[in-house]
Amino acid sequence: xxxxxxxxxxxxxxxxxxxxxxxxxxxxxxxxxxxxxxxxxxxxxxxxxxxxxxxxxxxxxxxxxxxxxxxxxxxxxxxxxxxxxxxxxxxxxxxxxxxxxxxxxxxxxxxxxxxxxxxxxxxxxxxxxxxxxxxxxxxxxxxxxxxxxxxxxxxxxxxxxxxxxxxxxxxxxxxxxxxxxxxxxxxxxxxxxxxxxxxxxxxxxxxxxxxxxxxxxxxxxxxxxxxxxxxxxxxxxxxxxxxxxxxxxxxxxxxxxxxxxxxxxxxxxxxxxxxxxx
Numbered sequence: 001x002x003x004x005x006x007x008x009x010x011x012x013x014x015x016x017x018x019x020x021x022x023x024x025x026x027x028x029x030x031x032x033x034x035x036x037x038x039x040x041x042x043x044x045x046x047x048x049x050x051x052x053x054x055x056x057x058x059x060x061x062x063x064x065x066x067x068x069x070x071x072x073x074x075x076x077x078x079x080x081x082x083x084x085x086x087x088x089x090x091x092x093x094x095x096x097x098x099x100x101x102x103x104x105x106x107x108x109x110x111x112x113x114x115x116x117x118x119x120x121x122x123x124x125x126x127x128x129x130x131x132x133x134x135x136x137x138x139x140x141x142x143x144x145x146x147x148x149x150x151x152x153x154x155x156x157x158x159x160x161x162x163x164x165x166x167x168x169x170x171x172x173x174x175x176x177x178x179x180x181x182x183x184x185x186x187x188x189x190x191x192x193x194x195x196x197x198x199x200x201x202x203x204x205x206x207x208x209x210x211x212x213x214x215x216x217x218x219x220x221x222x223x224x225x226x227x228x229x230x231x232x233x234x235x236x237x238x239x240x241x242x243x244x245x246x247x248x249x250x251x252x253x254x255x256x257x258x259x260x261x262x263x264x265x266x267x268x269x270x271x272x273x274x275x276x277x278x
Contacts, residue, residue, distance in 0.1 A: 014173045019212045020153030025071075028154055028167050035156060035165035036253070038204035042197050045252045052265040069125050069226070070182045073132045077180060078151035078170055089116035090126050128226065132182065135224050139232040142222045145178045146170060157211040160253040166205045176217035177205055182224055186231045189223050202237055203245035 032040065033055070044051040053059045076084040092101050093112045102109040104122060113120040121129070136142045149172035156165045170178035179202055183189055193199055202219045210216045219237040224230065259265055 014171075014213060014215060014217075017150045017153060017171055017173060020150055020155060020168070020171065022150075022152075023154055025152070025167070028165070031165065035163045036159075036256075037165055037167075038201040041204060041249060041252055041256075042200060044256050045197070045200070045248070047267065048255075048259055048265045049267045051256075052259070068119055068121075069129065072119070072121055072125070073129045073182055073224075074152075074169065074180055076129055076133050077136050078146070084129075087118055089113070089118055089120045091123065092120070131230050132224050132226070135230045135232040136180075136222060139222075139234065141234045142232055145172060145175055145220055145222065145234065148172055148174070149178070155205075155208045155212050157208055159207055159211055160250055160257075162253060162257070164204075164208055166208045168205055168209075171209070175220065177202065177209065177219045178222060179205075179220070180222045180224075182226050184226060186223060186225055186233045189221075189233065189235070193221075199237060199241050200245040200249055203242045204249050206242060207246055207249070 040051065040054070043054060050059070054061075072084070072088050075087055092104070092109050094100060095102050095108070101123075102112075136146070149170050151170055152167060153171055154165060154167050156163070158164065168177060169180045172178060179198070181189075181192075181198070183192055198221065202221070206217060206219055219242060221235045221237060222232065223235070224232040
């Protein structure tokens with residue numbers, strides 16, 4: 001099928017992307033205390049008390065190896081090779097006695113890694129990230145969605161009377177919002193979308209862009225497997241489910257405002273429950 005047959009031209013496409021803010025990821029995350037994000041709203045929907053403790057800085061979120069690999073893959077796929085090589089270090093020092101690289105757990109490697117001043121990717125991680133990049137570029141529809149637009153643009157605006165922010169993986173002026181996910185198995189993607197609230201996240205982004213521009217944009221999701229056969233798939237997110245998720249988000253924001261006014265952060269387990277299943 002031709003590109004034109006898949007991505008039909010929209011009369012309401014964005015003329016430019018000037019409303020997007022370009023800033024480092026650390027600067028964006030540093031503003032989390034002032035602006036509500038999709039991630040923080042998801043915390044609130046799951047558990048108001050957890051949200052509140054994170055907001056107070058009482059809970060630190062772990063930085064797992066999978067997160068590092070996912071972020072690095074995003075940089076290469078969305079921002080390009082120059083940004084990838086600028087933000088990540090590769091390889092490591094060789095043992096002069098053997099001519100082979102020091103192990104990642106050795107003191108020599110750890111000292112070298114700390115001196116780089118940026119995350120270090122192992123050889124295996126770097127090979128996998130290159131494979132993910134090739135898989136996305138090899139999918140004609142994913143390649144078309146990423147052929148034009150802006151990566152990692154930040155949108156800030158008031159939404160439901162609260163200051164909010166979102167960092168979009170990709171915004172195409174014609175085709176809309178594009179989100180990139182790495183996953184274990186494409187066959188589970190639709191299940192993962194429910195488990196990890198992808199639709200609510202994307203509905204939140206779409207609402208912020210609509211507030212900033214007056215345009216309600218299409219939303220696409222690109223997913224690529226982190227294990228063989230490294231399949232890549234593209235989904236257009238349905239308007240109906242985006243509408244349901246938007247309503248859920250807006251109801252959650254109203255509950256959040258009430259919790260803040262009352263300084264009451266329920267766990268969801270205040271009342272006695274009935275356990276009646278075997």
